[in-house]
Amino acid sequence: MRFMFGDYQLDQERRELTLRGRIVGVGPQVFDLLLHLVRNRDRVVSKDDLLEVVWNGRIVSESTITSHINAVRKAIGDNGEEQRLIRTVPRKGFRFVGAIEVGAAGVGAIGETPQPGGSGIASRASSEGRETPSGPVLPDKPSITVLPFQNLSGDPEQDYFADGVVEDIIAALSRLRWLFVIARNSSFAYKGRAVDVTEVGRELGVRYVLEGSVRKSGNKVRITGQLIDATTGTHLWAERFEGTLDDLFELQDRIAESVVGAIAPQLERAEIERAKRKPTESLGAYDYYLRGMAKLHSGTREAIDAALPLFHKATELDPEFASAYGGAAWCHLWRKVNGWMTDRPREIGEGVRLARLAVEFGRDDAVALTRAGHALGHFVGDLDGGIALIDRAVLLNPNFAPAWFLGGYLRVFRGEAESAAEHFTHAARLSPLDPEMFRMQAGTALAHFFAGRFDAAVTWADKALGNLPILLSAMALTAASHALGGRTEEARQAMRQLRALDPSLRVSTLKEWLPIHRPEDLARFAKGLRLAGLPE
Secondary structure, X not given: OEEEEOOEEEEOOOOEEEEOOEEOOOOHHHHHHHHHHHHOOOOOEOHHHHHHHHOOOOOOOHHHHHHHHHXXXXXXXXXXXXXXXXXXXXXXXXXXXXXXXEEOOOOOOOOOOOOOOOHHHHHHHHHHOOOOOOOOOOOOOOEEEEOOOEEOOOOHHHHHHHHHHXXXXXXXXXXXXXXXXXXXXXXXXXXXXXXXXXXXXXXXXXXXXXXXXXXXXXXXXXXXXXXXXXXXXXXXXXXXXXXXXXXXXXXHHHHHHHHHHHHOOOOOHHHHHHOOOOOOOOHHHHHHHHHHHHHHOOOOHHHHHHHHHHXXXXXXXXXXXXXXXXXXHHHHHHHHHOXXXXXXXXXXXXXXXXXXXXXXXXXXXXXXXXXXHHHHHHHOOOHHHHHHHHHHHHHHXXXXXXXXXXXXXXHHHOOOHHHHHHHHHHHHHHOOOOOOHHHHHHHHHHHHHHOOOHHHHHHHHHHHHHHOOOOHHHHHHHHHHHHHOOOHHHHHHHHHHHHHHOOOOOHHHHHHHOOOOOHHHHHHHHHHHHHHOOOO
């Protein structure tokens, strides 16, 4: 059968959707969903019906159904507000309401000459003529992103719990050196959005997408997950795990293990075992840690102030919780570099103490080593030691984007501008939609500045400020770069904004603010800020 509606034609035999003779690229399940709605246009199609026909009875999340309906609407020029062709019937399902003409199968689009060779030629046209949005090229090894799991607990306050489950799965998968894993922050850019997994795969440059849901009620938890080949829309694996919070880590380990097994069945058991590492055996401490991380990611002064006591509570409940010590140390670091400290000597001393505890208890914890190494590099000026700790974190977890860009910062402070720029670029590739991209952008600006490329430094600093206008280092780089580039008025304007952010900043305190190792780099920064109007 061939179904025609408006300028569209849906050819069941060729499995093609065309718009005025031009093939519209859709995934196999999106095509099946549209075809089922069109063929059953005389009735409301329930979600259970869609699960049976499109997903062969497999359990999938509500977000998956919603994303596929949205993909169908997008393909045929409809949307959820207008619902000209596909109507949502609340609590019942969906119905195709557009006017349809039915024709014989295998006939080309209106005004198109049928091609010889049947469906084989049509199939090649579908794959070769399909237009797809541009995105990163797929890596030369298996690649995956884990989307935020849907919180089905009915309590918005439990979002942090569902987010934490996903972060643990990302961390477990990231420990596998053969697997390219998109960083947490880019995955979470899709939180709260109805998405088409094929589009997610194209945007992030990955082959596989893991999505799922978490339902937490009292002491019971249910985790569902499904793995999808984003290049074809094919469901590779789906499973449900139930248990109590006492064995939450075991549930997460089982999900990570099943996903790894689905991607590469030949993987040896030893590799799977390496993905099973628990941050702590104390669930109460872990709960506080998740809350602290949720605050830390935003980077604002208020959020950092709120995160610090949460990390402290986690370490009170588990005195050997390395990642929590690292998070707390990093809160003090972020206060330092943004001029938010109220008792500088005491806070620096506390930051050093916390960072050293993170290293002591976290020799095999990439998160703890990264945060602690960066903090120690700033607090005590031990750039070599900090880089060594972060490099170990990269060995433990090659896909941990913060290890790459925080290692880049210490390298640029040590005078290795080009190597640092490569680290920032790689971090951005691991996390291309990172809401904390301002950190990578500011680092790239710093690398260009110390390399003498002042125009490029301004460009990258402006990008960082566009994402976080209160970022002190980016504003200072803007002022100094404009001044050294001969743009006096722009430099003065940036300096006024810099002084408003931190009135106490002086040329003489630059070394205390940032651990710049090479005298020539420090002299260049001081000269630029002095020309822009920063007091001595």
